[in-house]
Amino acid sequence: MIRLIHSSHSLSRFYMMAVARNWRFLSTDSTKVDEPFKIEEGETVNSPPPPSEKLFVLGGNGFVGSHVCKEALDRGLSVASLSRSGRSSINESWANNVIWHQGNLLSDDSWKEALSGVTSVISCVGGFGSNSYMYKINGTANINAIRAAAKKGVKRFVYISAADFGVVNYLLKGYYEGKRAAETELLTKFPYGGVILRPGFIHGTRRVGSMKIPLGVIGSPLEMVLQYAKPLNQVPLVGPLLTPPVNVTSVAKVAVRAATDPVFPPGIIDVYGILRYSQQKST
Template sequence: MKKAIISRLLNSQSPPFLKPHYYRDRSLFAARNGRFLSTGSEKVDGSSTLEEAERVEFTPPKEKLLVLGGNGFVGSHICIEALAHGLDVSSLSRDLLSPDSLGNAMNGVTSVISCVGGFGSNSYMYDINGTANINAIRAASEQGVKRFVYISAADFGLVNYLLKGYYAGKRSTEKELLDKFLHGGVILRPGFIHGTRRVGSLHLPLSIIGAPLEMVLRHAKLLTHLPLIGPLLIPPVNVTSVAKVAVRAAVDPAFPRCVVDVYGILQHSQRNPA
């Protein structure tokens, strides 16, 4: 008789998470008074009723995002964008060439965005654009980070040869990322990034040049295939657009593992978040 009553209760119009096929022997339901109802035991506390269990609301843990190079031009905008979406954000801007310090920084992190990069001699550019980011990718992989987004750079043809260390480092990082993150690795390849850039006490309005060029060149993709000068006609992109796409790629499991060029950045930045 009791079994028949319990069977009718479980198959009534209860919320889906109370139906028999939604739980197994190890599943636990938290009751309002702090006790737990387990299907793995035949004994159930009589004071813990199904009505109490129905009132429990599960709040998923907040995404924890680590931004590498968060004090820089792009990184600071990514932090602002992530905070606007209610994410738990931390920033790391210290030397990433020492991998020993990265493990603790990755603890509990669900996703990472790296904006680390710089210019100088070829050896320095390879270290800062390549080695430092590769160290971060390996540390993130070892700590079980789910998603890793890397802000790389578009190819500019002849410019690549003038900045060999810069581009060699970027491409080495990209390869490492795609090797280590088979499902959650995303690479963004913007060209010239414009916006208001702060250099010391100065604020450089890069959009004075960048915004008009973006408006003109974003609709002239075919020109980028011209010999020699084609890559130089890749449209600039606003730093806010880069930040929006980077954050979305870091937290949206539906965002595919891929390389996103400047046109993809422009397209994704105009989409409303789900």
């Protein structure tokens, strides 16, 4: 028993001597073999934060545009807007957080400087009038914006277009021809980052001066009924007239998501797609 204890004690001394000897070879300073083993922490590399999203809304003081601005601000985005009148007349707190620019997409080129640093654009520009006027506002103005955004290196461009309404298309020829011309330009200049939303009748509370017109009184019930009647939309002539209305907040929600979500599919999103995306939770 005494021999076993003595043997064990000898092995322990031998082990400690071996460890000390090996540590002397591993150490960069042989005179410091008695210092405790230190673990050096790896250097932390602080990667730069991702660039912030800057959204530029064309026509931000209009019915759809104002809701787009508010939705974008609610999501924490930096928002700027361009319109012919400049600052919005809406007396709500969110409007103070928008950078308002005044400019005309058809004439003055000074508005192009407002695109500097912009990562995505949503165009809500459109209007009614004579056929030539409607083509300019819905077509030419948006085409100018699309080309300027492409040159500035904007990543994504969302265009609020309009659904086909069959016979109505012929009655508003300039309106729809302008819309389709802008769509073609967008798909050419932004094949991977261009999104076209084609809502039908957009309802919600519309401001006309100091008045508020509750379009949802008619639009909401029709939306509830017609969104489940998609097969009827294929009926010749009258089918397109049964396209379900969509709430302006739904359009704004999908537009902002399409402008900021890099995995949002490019291309044309019809009214049923708008309704579907608006019901999904944002990431």
